[in-house]
Amino acid sequence: MSRTEVVVYENPDLLAAAAAARLVTRIVDVQAARGAASVVLTGGGTGIAVLRELRESSARDAIDWSRLDIYWGDERFVPADSDERNEKGAREALLDHVPLAPERVHAMAPSDGEFGDDVDAAAEAYAKVLSDAAGPDADVPEFDIMLLGLGGEGHTASLFPETAEVRETQRSVVPVRDCPKPPPTRVSLTLPAIRRAREVWLMTAGTAKADAVAQALAGAPETQIPVSGARGYRRTLWLLDREAAGKLTKVYEPPAE
Ligand SMILES: O=C(O)[C@H](O)[C@@H](O)[C@H](O)[C@H](O)COP(=O)(O)O
Numbered sequence: 001m002s003r004t005e006v007v008v009y010e011n012p013d014l015l016a017a018a019a020a021a022r023l024v025t026r027i028v029d030v031q032a033a034r035g036a037a038s039v040v041l042t043g044g045g046t047g048i049a050v051l052r053e054l055r056e057s058s059a060r061d062a063i064d065w066s067r068l069d070i071y072w073g074d075e076r077f078v079p080a081d082s083d084e085r086n087e088k089g090a091r092e093a094l095l096d097h098v099p100l101a102p103e104r105v106h107a108m109a110p111s112d113g114e115f116g117d118d119v120d121a122a123a124e125a126y127a128k129v130l131s132d133a134a135g136p137d138a139d140v141p142e143f144d145i146m147l148l149g150l151g152g153e154g155h156t157a158s159l160f161p162e163t164a165e166v167r168e169t170q171r172s173v174v175p176v177r178d179c180p181k182p183p184p185t186r187v188s189l190t191l192p193a194i195r196r197a198r199e200v201w202l203m204t205a206g207t208a209k210a211d212a213v214a215q216a217l218a219g220a221p222e223t224q225i226p227v228s229g230a231r232g233y234r235r236t237l238w239l240l241d242r243e244a245a246g247k248l249t250k251v252y253e254p255p256a257e
């Protein structure tokens with residue numbers, strides 16, 4: 001049974017710092033229990049701010065970086081050195097500053113990579129990366145922590161309301177064209193793939209997100225509010241600043257330990 005928790009922080013800076021602290025602790029606990037850990041990264045301002053805070057954390061090297069698998073929930077289909085790439089943002093914020101095992105960093109293809117401008121091929125290739133990592137009985141690994149942001153209209157990763165991509169039930173990874181949030185072409189995990197995560201952490205700040213947060217927590221249909229369908233099979237953790245939590249009426253009490 002998955003549980004939903006909501007934690008509200010005073011401001012976006014505190015949200016990013018606290019999320020980074022939580023991330024260190026969670027990764028260390030998972031590695032202690034199972035040896036290795038896997039984290040799925042997100043783009044966006046909050047997602048990258050958390051990585052920056054993690055780089056600055058005095059506890060960061062409690063993580064065994066050599067036994068951490070890194071994936072992405074979505075990626076902009078642009079050239080590798082574009083500032084719009086989520087991978088480039090993550091590398092600048094954290095990944096290039098810690099001793100990760102390069103073969104354990106699983107980036108989605110850029111538009112000037114081995115598949116050229118074929119975004120369908122890039123999506124299919126990432127689906128294969130996931131199925132290879134999942135083993136014989138699944139198409140997607142059981143990610144330990146999936147980090148996600150959300151947009152004011154309720155998108156998460158690159159899944160937008162009332163689109164074929166948010167309705168996808170078979171594929172784990174899809175190409176996204178004409179995305180309302182620029183750049184227009186992307187690669188994204190689907191909701192079934194997102195729900196393979198043990199824990200999904202939804203991290204966002206600002207009044208522009210308050211409606212989507214409240215609608216998702218009220219159980220809005222995922223085709224209308226995609227982030228509503230972004231649930232971990234053990235835990236869904238909402239990490240918000242006061243503004244993003246501004247339309248919540250129900251107080252979420254964390255479960256008694
Ligand atoms: O590639 C992307 O654009 C992100 O994956 C996207 O889903 C992002 O997380 C949200 O749009 C929130 O972005 P902000 O935190 O900047 O509002």
